[in-house]
Amino acid sequence: MKIIEKFKKTFFTENPVTGLLLGLCPTLAVTSSAKNGIGMGLATAFVLTGSNLVISMLKNIIPNKVRIPAFIVVIATFVTIVDMSLQATMFELHKTLGLFIPLIVVNCIILGRAEAFASKNNVWDSFIDGIANGLGFTFALFILGSIREILGSGSVLGFRFWPEEYRTILVFVLAPGAFLTLGFMLVGMNKISKLLQGGK
Amino acid sequence: MAQYALLIIGAIFVNNVVFTKFLGICPYMGVSKKLDTAIGMGMAVTFVLTMAGAITYIIQYYILVPIKIEYLQTIVFILVIASLVQFVEIVMKKVAPALYKALGIFLPLITTNCAILGIAILSVQSKFDFIMTVVFSFASAVGFGVALILFAGIREALETRDVPKVFVGSPIAMIIAGILAMAFMGFSGMVK
Numbered sequence: 533m534k535i536i537e538k539f540k541k542t543f544f545t546e547n548p549v550t551g552l553l554l555g556l557c558p559t560l561a562v563t564s565s566a567k568n569g570i571g572m573g574l575a576t577a578f579v580l581t582g583s584n585l586v587i588s589m590l591k592n593i594i595p596n597k598v599r600i601p602a603f604i605v606v607i608a609t610f611v612t613i614v615d616m617s618l619q620a621t622m623f624e625l626h627k628t629l630g631l632f633i634p635l636i637v638v639n640c641i642i643l644g645r646a647e648a649f650a651s652k653n654n655v656w657d658s659f660i661d662g663i664a665n666g667l668g669f670t671f672a673l674f675i676l677g678s679i680r681e682i683l684g685s686g687s688v689l690g691f692r693f694w695p696e697e698y699r700t701i702l703v704f705v706l707a708p709g710a711f712l713t714l715g716f717m718l719v720g721m722n723k724i725s726k727l728l729q730g731g732k
Numbered sequence: 733m734a735q736y737a738l739l740i741i742g743a744i745f746v747n748n749v750v751f752t753k754f755l756g757i758c759p760y761m762g763v764s765k766k767l768d769t770a771i772g773m774g775m776a777v778t779f780v781l782t783m784a785g786a787i788t789y790i791i792q793y794y795i796l797v798p799i800k801i802e803y804l805q806t807i808v809f810i811l812v813i814a815s816l817v818q819f820v821e822i823v824m825k826k827v828a829p830a831l832y833k834a835l836g837i838f839l840p841l842i843t844t845n846c847a848i849l850g851i852a853i854l855s856v857q858s859k860f861d862f863i864m865t866v867v868f869s870f871a872s873a874v875g876f877g878v879a880l881i882l883f884a885g886i887r888e889a890l891e892t893r894d895v896p897k898v899f900v901g902s903p904i905a906m907i908i909a910g911i912l913a914m915a916f917m918g919f920s921g922m923v924k
Contacts, residue, residue: 556758556761557755560757561753601811601815604814605807605811611806631853631854631857643844703914707913711910715909719899
């Protein structure tokens, strides 16, 4: 029951992207298609879960004064793992995400969860927290990527929305479309979270 | 000389860090509410980014490549940047207290600015030589400053405007950033 509540929170009311405005760089940069959004989201979710797990195990060993550098080393290790395994198994995706895979290190969601949650809670709770936040992030990226792909190139995940001869709004897959879509999405998500909380 | 000029114009306008590379969006959204803080942040980023560019170049080509541990690039670079920020903070406090006071809390915040790590990795990927790395880092940071200061000016003016209630705060900021990005698209094609 507690877990369902947690997921509801990280997907809507306290979603890392739309609720807390964290991790905006990868959010805007890789969502020109839904597929890239999911790829980036899952890579981040893996790093987040792994680093939460390790940091909660080590929380009593790490001295308080050097905790931030210690967290960053743990996170950077997981990022290197993701970087190399993606390059070996999914070369195309690795090429499109490019620079933003090493940049998962400086994604503020991960350091934020390490500092605010994993360094204070037990291993199991931190593990769930990592998965919930990672999937919440993936969810936001998937929605943003889908909207941009439908408007900008007319299909999503290979499924066409309107015939090919129709003109699409190209600006949505380019840089300005990322900002515009996220702006409107924030309005929509705020409305949904208010409804979920029972307000008007 | 011409290649440096092209590199500078390219990094400031055509391939602006914020609007086309999507780097450093968090501080871009976070500290752009007031013009003063935006200028402070722009200065701090310029300083640290230029130094980080030079130092990561030296580390990449004189340490990582000779002993063949390029795969540790991410871990090494982020640690170097974090300690560089700390170091700059300590030195500046002693040597230039006035500047230190002006930059204030923006210095520690820079560690989490992904533009620093991003530009360092990009310079290595583009195989720039030392001078080009420094010029590119500096110009990118100036581009970040230009974007930040423009945006802060607009946001200050926006405070007195009548914005629809659901758009107040971050949604309208995003949409303004989108329109600014569209304006910057006008530069595309000027440099390759």
